[in-house]
Amino acid sequence: MVNYLPGDGATPAVRIDGLRVRRGKNLVLDDLSLELPRGGVTGLLGPSGSGKTTLMRAIVGVQTVAAGTVTVLDEPAGCRGLRHRVGYVTQASSVYDDLTVRQNLRYFARILGAPPADVERVLVETDLVAQADSLAGSLSGGQSSRASLAAALLGSPELLVLDEPTVGLDPVLRVELWELFRRLAASGVTLLVSSHVMDEATRCGRLLLLREGRLLADDSPDGLMRATGTTDAEDAFLALIRAGAAS
Numbered sequence: 217m218v219n220y221l222p223g224d225g226a227t228p229a230v231r232i233d234g235l236r237v238r239r240g241k242n243l244v245l246d247d248l249s250l251e252l253p254r255g256g257v258t259g260l261l262g263p264s265g266s267g268k269t270t271l272m273r274a275i276v277g278v279q280t281v282a283a284g285t286v287t288v289l290d291e292p293a294g295c296r297g298l299r300h301r302v303g304y305v306t307q308a309s310s311v312y313d314d315l316t317v318r319q320n321l322r323y324f325a326r327i328l329g330a331p332p333a334d335v336e337r338v339l340v341e342t343d344l345v346a347q348a349d350s351l352a353g354s355l356s357g358g359q360s361s362r363a364s365l366a367a368a369l370l371g372s373p374e375l376l377v378l379d380e381p382t383v384g385l386d387p388v389l390r391v392e393l394w395e396l397f398r399r400l401a402a403s404g405v406t407l408l409v410s411s412h413v414m415d416e417a418t419r420c421g422r423l424l425l426l427r428e429g430r431l432l433a434d435d436s437p438d439g440l441m442r443a444t445g446t447t448d449a450e451d452a453f454l455a456l457i458r459a460g461a462a463s
């Protein structure tokens with residue numbers, strides 16, 4: 217269990233100052249600055265190619281940066297001390313198809329040095345107990361996403377970075393995953409979740425909207441709707457994107 221709660225005066229979970237990232241010939245993030253408070257779910261939204269994955273990679277410390285600083289839980293992003301404190305789930309499955317779910321989790325727990333009891337805990341948290349002895353390669357899309365998430369939950373990380381965790385899931389599974397995110401946030405975990413699905417935006421306490429590597433908005437869903445005079449998240453984003461394109 218993590219001891220930080222939103223607004224308790226602790227330093228931010230993530231602080232980014234003047235981040236600039238080039239990938240190949242592209243300037244993908246340009247002078248980006250933002251903070252993520254501890255605890256809660258922040259949604260990361262933006263058109264395809266706007267830099268969401270690149271920003272997440274910078275936060276977990278696997279992205280070469282051209283300029284700026286990324287501080288995570290008071291340490292430089294990617295440093296050794298953060299290995300157990302930050303969980304990252306990429307868009308691709310991160311489990312071995314030829315091992316069962318439980319074997320995968322035992323393997324990752326050993327690598328991380330997480331307690332063996334953690335395996336059963338994350339199986340319960342991700343509702344995968346019934347699939348624990350199934351080969352990961354035989355899981356459905358939703359079960360497979362949850363298996364990758366289960367691996368990221370080993371060791372009880374304080375920050376979870378989830379790249380489109382609900383993509384390709386049916387509405388029922390999406391709702392179930394968002395309930396899990398809310399439970400994790402309620403226990404003090406900080407979550408950064410990227411998504412293309414606008415109705416998911418309203419489930420976040422806070423939203424970051426990226427466009428062409430720049431931060432177009434950083435507000436609560438209600439704040440965004442008020443600022444744009446709209447009544448749903450999709451219209452709010454379209455209004456912001458259009459205003460950004462016009463400026």
Ligand SMILES: Nc1ncnc2c1ncn2[C@@H]1O[C@H](COP(=O)(O)OP(=O)(O)OP(=O)(O)O)[C@@H](O)[C@H]1O
Nearest residue numbers: 239240241242244263264265266267268269270271
């Ligand atoms: N390995 C790479 N080499 C060069 N350019 C890259 C590389 N990976 C991504 N890019 C470019 O960086 C930009 C941002 O990509 P990124 O994957 O961060 O966007 P995204 O917002 O996550 O997109 P999506 O929603 O489609 O996943 C894009 O223009 C992309 O073409």
